[in-house]
Each structure stands twice: as structure tokens, then as C-alpha cells.
Amino acid sequence: MDSSQFRDAAHTAIEDIVKYYDTIQDRPVLPSVSPGYLKPLLPSSPPQEGESWPAIQADLEKHIMPGLTHWQSPKYMAFFPCNSSFPGMLGEMYSSAFNAAAFNWICSPAVTELETIVMDWVAKLLGLPDVYLSDGEGGGIIQGTASEVIVTAVVAARERILRRRLKDMEEGEEKWDKMAEMRGKLVAMGSEHAHSSTHKAAIIAGTRFRNVPAPRDTGFRVTGQALRTAIKECRDKGLEPFFFTATIGSTATCAVDDLEAIAEVAKENPDVWIHVDAAYAGSALICPEYQHLCSSLASFDSFNFNLHKWLLVNFDCSAFFIKKRRDLIDTFSITPSYLRNEFSDRGLVTDYRDWQIPLGRRFRSLKVWFVLRTYGVEGLRRFIRNHITLGEYFHGLLLTRKDLFTVITGPAFALTTFTINPARPRRISSSAANRPDPMHEAYTNDFTTDAEAQYQVEVNRVTKEVYEKVNSQGEFWITATMVGGVYLIRVVSATERAEERWLKRLFEVLVGVSEEVLGLGKEGEK
Amino acid sequence: MDSSQFRDAAHTAIEDIVKYYDTIQDRPVLPSVSPGYLKPLLPSSPPQEGESWPAIQADLEKHIMPGLTHWQSPKYMAFFPCNSSFPGMLGEMYSSAFNAAAFNWICSPAVTELETIVMDWVAKLLGLPDVYLSDGEGGGIIQGTASEVIVTAVVAARERILRRRLKDMEEGEEKWDKMAEMRGKLVAMGSEHAHSSTHKAAIIAGTRFRNVPAPRDTGFRVTGQALRTAIKECRDKGLEPFFFTATIGSTATCAVDDLEAIAEVAKENPDVWIHVDAAYAGSALICPEYQHLCSSLASFDSFNFNLHKWLLVNFDCSAFFIKKRRDLIDTFSITPSYLRNEFSDRGLVTDYRDWQIPLGRRFRSLKVWFVLRTYGVEGLRRFIRNHITLGEYFHGLLLTRKDLFTVITGPAFALTTFTINPARPRRISSSAANRPDPMHEAYTNDFTTDAEAQYQVEVNRVTKEVYEKVNSQGEFWITATMVGGVYLIRVVSATERAEERWLKRLFEVLVGVSEEVLGLGKEGEK
Known part of the structure; x- marks a missing residue:
């Protein structure tokens, strides 16, 4: 394919993409x-001779498009969004053209330098404390995903506590044995509602993991006291807590851990690395009305959010901010230390490879640069606030049918979670039959324990049935999850094309399906 | 930016890209x-209001282009290539449009299924043993980089040996303590010329690392005996070797470890995970004349090469083939085991997230599909063989000036390494002055040790000086490295636009600079 053929092919690809987004x-x-739909449609080996672009493009339309899930659709309201944007795509186009394995500065100086600059832009945009800016001891790096970031942080934290505790030991067998023994006692921690990636990171790092309770009566938030208790319980068993993931916007309900109280715990436990996972909700910090959440961040060691979720930068783009970059370099650099110090002392170049697991790096800062400049700060704030408003709108709709729906959490960062109210119970115990009217926004704890549990089983059953029926209709995609024994439906409408009318339509679908599942006619209970 | 503005912007971007490649x-x-060139050129914060595409595009030309290193230039002959291609770029375009965090099958079935299909295509193209195909117990996955793959393999190997050794122990504190103790004894191994990523992976996994010697007299290859000895020495110290990276095409010289002999060692040591790193040279296996290297691969646990190096797929695209996918899933899946077995038993879907460190995944198989179909098997073979021929051509040029150059290795996979011959020595010892004529292709060992060492110091000095002068002229980019005490220059011309004339020109530059450094006139020694 020569450059003229490429021009033609690229123009047809652009038309495909425009048409895809417009429809x-x-x-x-x-x-x-x-499952397995594609295998019979494609040959079992690559072609012997090259094929023309029109043949390839036709197969894309015929065989790949039918197998895509459309995350950019306004009817996508599952998990969290993974928003693309046109400037983000332009960034990817240039990045793939300027193709390089830019693992150090000289490998393509612009790749390193633009990344430092736009990560500083992002830190300022979010109102992060100055400690996360590159002109001090910290800075930002673009990694692929929040889960990759957490592995990086856990491994750095594991080695940091060993370095601190064993700094007076001479290098050698004895020290290594001691390090191995200590690693075996280390415990990484995360909210019971933290993303599973902290647990996976602990597996990769070879350390223990434990959940910190965040029950419903705290709003699914980890409190300072809960963390303090977890730390104490570990120590009482002779174990060493060394890492905690605090969450801004948990996966299930967008709960925010009690950061101010956790900052106090951080001060009491300077060897426990506190990482803040704001993968989705972190984007909201670009709005001043959310920036009060940033006040505690200077007390923590690292902060992460995904621009590829809610900030219009195409996947993948996870921003990892670190308070002391040396905490990463001391672990991940395999350059002899005297060289490292020379670079560092001269302060001339950043070797991002020493801040991460992989060696090579893509030119991901381009798409960030394009998106921030195309939308501007105000444009991005309008984008976020529109979703916040839509979340409130949907929450309001649920409240109009308290007979059917019980809101469990939210709207928080555009996410509302709720359950379906069972039809007036017939088969459950008499005490449960006396339960309060379901027109309460949240459960009360008036039931006897048994009756409550029995009622919850019924709530879970109908909620799951409604959830599955809605998704099986294929018009919308929503997700459900189990939190603290409650099976709940999550709705978050935060794609670029999100509009009130789609939430209204989803609400109608939910009402229709719920009435069907509950055996209710349009006129009310049968 | 609406879709019409995107169409216009994308067309200008395509023109930029075409122009970039054509010139x-x-x-x-x-x-x-x-260092630091870009910071003064850009604002210190993002703009408050959005900017137009022409303004952004102008800054790209003005500020970013001057800071790029041009890895696609035919004058790039450093490290290893990182080739892009037009069909690869088209793949990235669609991938960024179909943007999704495709972490499991339902998140976008085509993303998972096309990856399985094209990885099978790639396995067949390389002539890998059938154990690496998806229809048995193995399969291929696309990861970002070879270094990420090696971390994945090292962690899986670490947990596999623990599972095997401790399979009879009950879960609990005692088992965990035993696991921690064992982890502290584990040793990952790699050739002294293996890529540093194995060492880094051991740091991340929290295990020990040791080099296996591969001296010059074995052609910088690890022999079976060297590996056997390393394993024995570890065990004699009470340590447990659990991982070895065998290399096809080492970074410095493209050496190939003695795979057949290592396969024997693998049989003797079934708990040592053998991973084959063919990051660069693996692409040559698409040519039947190299496929004899594949015969031993069935004896190993995993195999990896980067399609983003020498197979025209834009960065990043590292193909990781695993003989028993369960070895990955048993470590990286955090889904409860009963769920995992159900999926696995039904054999319906692949959850690639359980084969890797990150959760989310890009649609990288598209670009592989586009490249394999656009070039076809024969087109790709012509591409590789052209570089092999160019390597032989350059090697031939060096041989025409044995007075100036001594070939150390190669041409191997298009890479030749060489040193500069010092001017007839004046200041070194009399025995060295009697050294054989430098018109030998490789050093002989006729010198007394001292004189040899002294001579080598002089070789290294002039080679380094020539190397630095060539790069400082900026026309070409080559790399140098130190191997077994020899400072050598590496030349590998394997970009898409590589041609004889650029190698001829580089050779002229090398001759000119060498004569200048050695103080030789055009007529010979001064």
C-alpha cells in the first residue's frame, strides 16, 4: 500500500467512522x-498474497461490525463509560504515524516532553495539590489502565517499606532472606468495594490482601476508623500493612472513602502507601464544585484516574500522579545508581520507563493535548455537568415510581443504583408482611432480622429478573452488581451523545419490564 | 468538533501523514x-475555551515535529526497528473509533474473537508447534510490549511452582508462610545478553535474578551446559531456579541460545518455566529457512515476539504464545474458581483479562488483521528477506575495508556488529605490537592476556569515538553497546524504506569518520 493508496483507503475509513458515529x-x-461466531466466517490462515483494501474493508463491515458492543452509543449505560472523541482519534492517528518505541528521551524527545507538560495541565485542571506537579519531587505519567497503575504502585510500595526497614543492613544473602520474610508478612488493603485490581495487584506482587469493611450504614465508604482497625488487626497478627487503595467513586456505587479521616491515618502510618483510585469519578474534579475532594490528596502517595473513561480521551489513557517520583525510580530503574543520580541531579530528562512496568511507550500525550485544547476547560466542565444533571434527572424519574423502585445510592457522579420492589409479599413471614410501605427512598431497619433477610431475597430475585430482561431486549445496556447483600441495578449515562430522551426511554422500559415481572397491569396490582 | 469538522480535520491529518512519509x-x-525544549513553547495550563483544529495542527508542525526522532526513516539503523505501515495505521484508526474497554467477551465479542483468530494465523505463519494454537490447551494473546509479557510469564511461573510444590498443604497461615519462604528462594534466570526486562520482571515479582554466562567463545549463546550449571549452582546454595528466558536474537548481537540443548534441560527440570524471547528476530520465523528454530519450542512454556518491531504492525503489539493457558489463568484470574471452571468447561469464551496484568484491552488485532491481509504471507517474507540481503550487503562492505573494521558478529537477522581497528599501535606493549594483521574477520587469541586487554582498551576507545561522531552528525542513527568487554557498533537496517543506497552512504560516513579519528589520510596511514 503506497501513500496514494493509503490516502484513498484512509478517506474511506474516515467515512466509515463518520457514518458509524452519526448512526x-x-x-x-x-x-x-x-460465542464463536467469527471463526467460521474467516479463513483459518492468512492469505498467501496480499489483498486489496476494498476487500478488507468489506469484511470489516460484514464480519466485525456485527460483533461490536457500542460503548459510544447513548444507550450504553453499563459499567462506566469509555468515551472516545474526534480529537482523541486524531491524536491516535498522528501517534500511529510517528510510531516509535519511545522508551527514553532521545528515542523521541517530544514524546517525553509533551507528556510531562500535559500531565501538569491535567493536575492543574483537577486542582491536585502542587506536590503532584513535575517541577517538584513528583509528577504525572500516562499508563494504560488503572489496574496497571495499581500494580506499579503496589510493587513500589512493597519495595519502599523494605528499603526503609532494612536500610541499615548490608547487601547480601542475609538481607535478601530478611526481605523475603518481610514480603511474606506484607498486606495490601482496599475497601471491600474497591476495584478488584488491588487484589490482583497483590497477587502479582506476591503479597497478602485484605478488605477493609465499608458497610451500607457508612454509605459504602471506608472510614478512618475502619482503616485504623484493619491496620491494627493486621499488626496484632504479626503482619505488616503497607498499601491501601482509597477510592473516589467505587465501582458499584461511586462511594467516596472518607479521605480526610484516612489522611489522619496516613500521618500515623507513614510506611503505608496510600493510593487514591479515582478511575472514573476523578474526571469530575475538573469542576470546582468537586475540588474539595482534593484537599486531602497531599497526604497520600499517589493518585490515578482514567482520561479514557469520562474525559473524552480514547482508550487507553490512565493518568498516574506520584508525590515522590523517586519512590518509583528506586524500584523500577535497573540503571546503576550512580547513573541515575547523575540524570536526576542534572534534572534534564525524564526516563518514564523507570516509572512503569513496560519498557516501550506510545505517544499518548498527543491525544490528551488535542482533547484539552479542542474542548477547553469550560467545554470539558460543561460535558461533565451535563452528565451530573442527567443523573439527577434519572434519579427524579425513579422517585416518581416509588411503588416500583427503591433508590439505594446516588445520584453520585451521574450514577444511580436501585432495586425493584417486590409485589406485595404473599409468601414471606408475617412480620415481613407488616413491613413499611416501599415508598421509602431507602430501606429502614425495622424488620426482624429473619424477615428482613427473607424480604431481601425477594428484592434480589425480582431486581435480577428485571435487569436480565432489560438487557436481553438489546436496546440498552445496563449493569447490575451485588453490594452488601443487595442486588442492585446501576445506571450511568455519561457518553458523549447522552441525552435526556434516552434516559426517559430507559425509564419507560424499566417500568414496563418491572410491571411485567411483578405481574402488575397498567392499572395497578393484578 | 462535530463529524463534519472531524472529516475535514482528518483529511488534513492524512495529508500531514502522507507528506511525512513521502519526505x-x-x-x-x-x-x-x-532537553526541556518544549516547555517554554507551550502554555503552562490548558486553554479556558476550546481552540480550532487549524491552530492545533499548526502547533503540531511547529513544536512537536522538531522534537521527533524518526524511527521510520531509512536512516534509522539503531536498536531494533519499530516499523509502522499504512494498513497498521488504518487498524489504529478503526480501533480508536470502536473505542471500548474490552475486558471480557461481551464487552465487544469481535475484539476477543478476532484476536484469537489472528493469533492462530500468526502462530501458523511462524511455524510454531501446534501446542501454541487456541484449539488445544494453549493460545496467543496480544500484549503491549515484550517487557510486559515477561512480567506476566515470571509471575505465572512463580505461582506455578508454588502451586505444584505445596499442592498438598491446606490453605491457611502455615501455607502462606511457606509460600513466602519459597518465594524468597526463587531465582529467575536469563542470558547475560538477555534483555534487561527479565531482571526487571524479577524485581517486580519479588524474586532473585541471576545471569547465565554466554561468553564470546560460544557466540554469546547460552548453551545447555551453561544453563545446567547455573541451575545446579542455585540449588547448591539452597535456592530454587523457576524461570529462564531463552533468547532468539539477543539485543546486542542477535545471538540465538542453543535451543535444542536447552530443551533437554527443560525436560530434566519441568518446574523451570522456559520463556523464549524472540522480540525482534521472531519475525524472521515467517520464512521457512528460519523455521528450524521452531522445532524445540514445543518443549518450552511460552514464546513471544513483537509484531511492532519487524512485522509492520504499529506499536504496540507484542504476541505472547502460551502452551497451557491455565498456567496464566490460575494465577491472574480473580474470579471464583467455580465460575472459571464453568466457563472453561463450556469452552465458549476467552477472558483475556485473565491472561494479563491490566484489565481493559484495546482492539489491537484489527491492525494485525489488516497488515497480514494487505501484505500476504509472501509479501511479508519478501519484506524480511530484503533486510536479510541488506545485512549481507553491509557486511560485505565492511569486509572491503578490513584495515578499518573488524566484524564481531553477524550478519544475523540483518544485524552486523563491528569494531574500529586502532591505527598501528605505538603506545602499547611490544607483544601487542606483534599482533596479527587486523585484516582478520575476528579477533584471535594469540596475544598475551595483558597485551590483549591493552589492545582492547584502544579498540574500545576508537570505536566509541567513531560511534559518537557518526551520530553527532545527525544523518544516521546507529547504536553501540558493550559485550564481553568489547565496545561494538551495531548496524541494523530493517525499516520499510530501507535500501542499499542508505547502507552504502552510511558505510562511506563510517569510513570517513574512522579515517579522521585514526588520523589516516585518504592515501593511507599518515
Whole structure:
């Protein structure tokens, strides 16, 4: 394919992409293919001779499109969003053209330098404390995903506590044995509602993991006291807590841990690395009305959010901010220390490879630069606030049918969670039959324990049934999860094309399906 | 930016890219910017209001282009190539449009299924043993980089040996303590010329690392005996070797470890995970004349090469083939085991997130599909063989000036390494003055040890000086490295636009600079 053929092919690709985005709302968000659909449609080996672009493009339309899930559709309201944008795509285009394995400065100086600059832009945009800016001892780096970031942080934290505790020991067998023994006692911690990536990171780092309770009566938030207790319980068993993931916007309900209280715990436990996972909700910090959440961040060691979730930068783009970059370099650099110090003392170049697991790096800062400049600060704030308003709108709709829906959490960062109210119970115990009217926004604890549990089983059953029926219709995609024994439906509408009308339509679908599942006619209970 | 503005912007971007590739040979391969060049050129915060595409595009040309290193230039002959291609770029375009965090099958079935299919295509293209195909117990996955792959393999190997050794112990504190103790004894191994990523992976996994010697008299290859000895020495110290990276095409010289003999060692040591790193040279296996290297691979646990190096797929795209996918899933899956077995038993879907460190995944198989179909098997073979021929051509040029150059290794996979011959020595010892004529292709060992060492110091000095002068001229970019006490220059011309004329020109530059450094006139020694 020469450059003239490329020009033609690229123009047809652009048309495909424009058409895809202009009509995305008309497609069912979930594909209807079955597992293994693609294998029979494609040859079992690559072609012997090259094929023309039109043949390839035709197969893309014919075989790949039917197997895509449309995350950019306004009818996508599952998990969290993974927003693309046109300037983000332009960034990827140039990045793939300027192709390089930019593992150090000289490998492509612009790749390193633009990354430092735009990460400083992002830190300022979010109102992060100055300690996370590159002109001090910290800075930001773009990694692929929040889960990759957490592995990086856990491994750095593991080695930091060993370095601190064993700094007076001479290098050698005895020290290594001691390090191995200590590693075996280390415990990484995260909220019971933290993303599973902290647990996975502990597996990769070879350390223990324990949950910190965040029950419903604290709003699914980890409190300072809960963390303090968890730390104490570890120590009482002779174990060494060394890492905690605090969450801004938990996966299930967008709960925010009690950061101010956790900052106090951090001060009491300077060897426990506190990482803040704000993968989705972190983008909201660009709005001043959310920046009060940043006040405690200077007390922590690292902060992460995904621009590829809610800030319009195409996947992948996870921003990892570190208070002391030396905490990463001391672990991940395999350059002899005298060289490292020379670089560091001269302060001339950043070797991001020493801040991360992989060696090579893509030119990801381009798309960030394009997105921030195309939207501008105010444009991005309008984008976020629109979703916040939509979340409130949907929450309001749920409240109009308290007979059917019970809101469990939210709207928080555009996410509302709720359950379906069972039809007036017939088969459960008499005390449960006396339960308060379901027109309460949240459960009260008036039931006897048994009756409550029995009622919850019924709530979970109907909620799951409604959830599955809505998704099986294929028009919308929502997700459900189990939190503290409650099976709840999550709705978050935060794609670029999100609009009130799609939430209204989803609400109608939810009402219709719920009435069907509960055996209610349009006129009320049968 | 609406879709019509995107269409216009994308067309201008395509023109930029076409122009960039059509004129890339006219640019100096290395930029002339100094560290920190970009910061004064850009604002210190993002703009408050959005900007237009022409403004952004103008800054790209003005501020970013001068800071790029041009890895696609035919004058780039450093490290290893990192080749892009037009079909690869088209793949990235669609991938960024179909943007999704495709962490499991339902998140976008085509993303998972196309990856399985094209990884099978790639395995067949390389002539890998059938154990690496997806229809048995193995399969391929696309990860970002070879270094990420090695961390994945090391962690899986670490947990596999623990599972095997402690399978009869009950879960609990005692088992965990035993696991911690064992982890502290584990040793990952790699050739002294293996890529540093194995060492880094051991740091991340919290295990020990040791080099296996691969001296010059074995051609810088690890022999079976060397590995056997290393394993024995570890065990004699009470340590437990659990991982070895065998290399096809070492970074410095493209040496290939003695795979057949290592396969024997693998059989004797079934708990040592053998990973084959063929990051660069693996692409040559698409040519039948190299596929004899594949015969031993069935004896190993995993195999990896980067399609983003020498197979025209834009960075990043590292193909990781695993003989028993369960070895990955048993470590990286955090889904409860009963769920895992159900999926696995039904054999319906692949959850690649359980084969890797991150959760989310890009749609990278698209670009592989586009490249394999656009070039076809024969087109790709022509591409590789062209570079092999160019390597032989350059090697032949060096041989025409044995007075100036001594070939150390190669041409191997298009890479030749060589040193500069010092001017007839005046200041070194009399025995060294009697050294054989430098018109030998490789050093002989005729010198007394002292004189040899003294001579080598002089070789290293002039080679380094020539190397630095060539790069400082900016026309070409080559790399140098130190191997077994020898400072050598590496030349590998394997970009898409590589041609004989650039190698001829580089050779002329090398001759000129060498004569200048050695103080030789055009007529011979001064």
C-alpha cells in the first residue's frame, strides 16, 4: 500500500467512522452474536498474497461490525463509560504515524516532553495539590489502565517499606532472606468495594490482601476508623500493612472513602502507601464544585484516574500522579545508581520507563493535548455537568415510581443504583408482611432480622429478573452488581451523545419490564 | 468538533501523514532539540475555551515535529526497528473509533474473537508447534510490549511452582508462610545478553535474578551446559531456579541460545518455566529457512515476539504464545474458581483479562488483521528477506575495508556488529605490537592476556569515538553497546524504506569518520 493508496483507503475509513458515529444511536448497543461466531466466517490462515483494501474493508463491515458492543452509543449505560472523541482519534492517528518505541528521551524527545507538560495541565485542571506537579519531587505519567497503575504502585510500595526497614543492613544473602520474610508478612488493603485490581495487584506482587469493611450504614465508604482497625488487626497478627487503595467513586456505587479521616491515618502510618483510585469519578474534579475532594490528596502517595473513561480521551489513557517520583525510580530503574543520580541531579530528562512496568511507550500525550485544547476547560466542565444533571434527572424519574423502585445510592457522579420492589409479599413471614410501605427512598431497619433477610431475597430475585430482561431486549445496556447483600441495578449515562430522551426511554422500559415481572397491569396490582 | 469538522480535520491529518512519509528520508533522523525544549513553547495550563483544529495542527508542525526522532526513516539503523505501515495505521484508526474497554467477551465479542483468530494465523505463519494454537490447551494473546509479557510469564511461573510444590498443604497461615519462604528462594534466570526486562520482571515479582554466562567463545549463546550449571549452582546454595528466558536474537548481537540443548534441560527440570524471547528476530520465523528454530519450542512454556518491531504492525503489539493457558489463568484470574471452571468447561469464551496484568484491552488485532491481509504471507517474507540481503550487503562492505573494521558478529537477522581497528599501535606493549594483521574477520587469541586487554582498551576507545561522531552528525542513527568487554557498533537496517543506497552512504560516513579519528589520510596511514 503506497501513500496514494493509503490516502484513498484512509478517506474511506474516515467515512466509515463518520457514518458509524452519526448512526450509532440506531444500533442495538449489544451485538446479537453467539460465542464463536467469527471463526467460521474467516479463513483459518492468512492469505498467501496480499489483498486489496476494498476487500478488507468489506469484511470489516460484514464480519466485525456485527460483533461490536457500542460503548459510544447513548444507550450504553453499563459499567462506566469509555468515551472516545474526534480529537482523541486524531491524536491516535498522528501517534500511529510517528510510531516509535519511545522508551527514553532521545528515542523521541517530544514524546517525553509533551507528556510531562500535559500531565501538569491535567493536575492543574483537577486542582491536585502542587506536590503532584513535575517541577517538584513528583509528577504525572500516562499508563494504560488503572489496574496497571495499581500494580506499579503496589510493587513500589512493597519495595519502599523494605528499603526503609532494612536500610541499615548490608547487601547480601542475609538481607535478601530478611526481605523475603518481610514480603511474606506484607498486606495490601482496599475497601471491600474497591476495584478488584488491588487484589490482583497483590497477587502479582506476591503479597497478602485484605478488605477493609465499608458497610451500607457508612454509605459504602471506608472510614478512618475502619482503616485504623484493619491496620491494627493486621499488626496484632504479626503482619505488616503497607498499601491501601482509597477510592473516589467505587465501582458499584461511586462511594467516596472518607479521605480526610484516612489522611489522619496516613500521618500515623507513614510506611503505608496510600493510593487514591479515582478511575472514573476523578474526571469530575475538573469542576470546582468537586475540588474539595482534593484537599486531602497531599497526604497520600499517589493518585490515578482514567482520561479514557469520562474525559473524552480514547482508550487507553490512565493518568498516574506520584508525590515522590523517586519512590518509583528506586524500584523500577535497573540503571546503576550512580547513573541515575547523575540524570536526576542534572534534572534534564525524564526516563518514564523507570516509572512503569513496560519498557516501550506510545505517544499518548498527543491525544490528551488535542482533547484539552479542542474542548477547553469550560467545554470539558460543561460535558461533565451535563452528565451530573442527567443523573439527577434519572434519579427524579425513579422517585416518581416509588411503588416500583427503591433508590439505594446516588445520584453520585451521574450514577444511580436501585432495586425493584417486590409485589406485595404473599409468601414471606408475617412480620415481613407488616413491613413499611416501599415508598421509602431507602430501606429502614425495622424488620426482624429473619424477615428482613427473607424480604431481601425477594428484592434480589425480582431486581435480577428485571435487569436480565432489560438487557436481553438489546436496546440498552445496563449493569447490575451485588453490594452488601443487595442486588442492585446501576445506571450511568455519561457518553458523549447522552441525552435526556434516552434516559426517559430507559425509564419507560424499566417500568414496563418491572410491571411485567411483578405481574402488575397498567392499572395497578393484578 | 462535530463529524463534519472531524472529516475535514482528518483529511488534513492524512495529508500531514502522507507528506511525512513521502519526505521522511530528507529529515535528519535525530532531532537537534535540547532537553526541556518544549516547555517554554507551550502554555503552562490548558486553554479556558476550546481552540480550532487549524491552530492545533499548526502547533503540531511547529513544536512537536522538531522534537521527533524518526524511527521510520531509512536512516534509522539503531536498536531494533519499530516499523509502522499504512494498513497498521488504518487498524489504529478503526480501533480508536470502536473505542471500548474490552475486558471480557461481551464487552465487544469481535475484539476477543478476532484476536484469537489472528493469533492462530500468526502462530501458523511462524511455524510454531501446534501446542501454541487456541484449539488445544494453549493460545496467543496480544500484549503491549515484550517487557510486559515477561512480567506476566515470571509471575505465572512463580505461582506455578508454588502451586505444584505445596499442592498438598491446606490453605491457611502455615501455607502462606511457606509460600513466602519459597518465594524468597526463587531465582529467575536469563542470558547475560538477555534483555534487561527479565531482571526487571524479577524485581517486580519479588524474586532473585541471576545471569547465565554466554561468553564470546560460544557466540554469546547460552548453551545447555551453561544453563545446567547455573541451575545446579542455585540449588547448591539452597535456592530454587523457576524461570529462564531463552533468547532468539539477543539485543546486542542477535545471538540465538542453543535451543535444542536447552530443551533437554527443560525436560530434566519441568518446574523451570522456559520463556523464549524472540522480540525482534521472531519475525524472521515467517520464512521457512528460519523455521528450524521452531522445532524445540514445543518443549518450552511460552514464546513471544513483537509484531511492532519487524512485522509492520504499529506499536504496540507484542504476541505472547502460551502452551497451557491455565498456567496464566490460575494465577491472574480473580474470579471464583467455580465460575472459571464453568466457563472453561463450556469452552465458549476467552477472558483475556485473565491472561494479563491490566484489565481493559484495546482492539489491537484489527491492525494485525489488516497488515497480514494487505501484505500476504509472501509479501511479508519478501519484506524480511530484503533486510536479510541488506545485512549481507553491509557486511560485505565492511569486509572491503578490513584495515578499518573488524566484524564481531553477524550478519544475523540483518544485524552486523563491528569494531574500529586502532591505527598501528605505538603506545602499547611490544607483544601487542606483534599482533596479527587486523585484516582478520575476528579477533584471535594469540596475544598475551595483558597485551590483549591493552589492545582492547584502544579498540574500545576508537570505536566509541567513531560511534559518537557518526551520530553527532545527525544523518544516521546507529547504536553501540558493550559485550564481553568489547565496545561494538551495531548496524541494523530493517525499516520499510530501507535500501542499499542508505547502507552504502552510511558505510562511506563510517569510513570517513574512522579515517579522521585514526588520523589516516585518504592515501593511507599518515
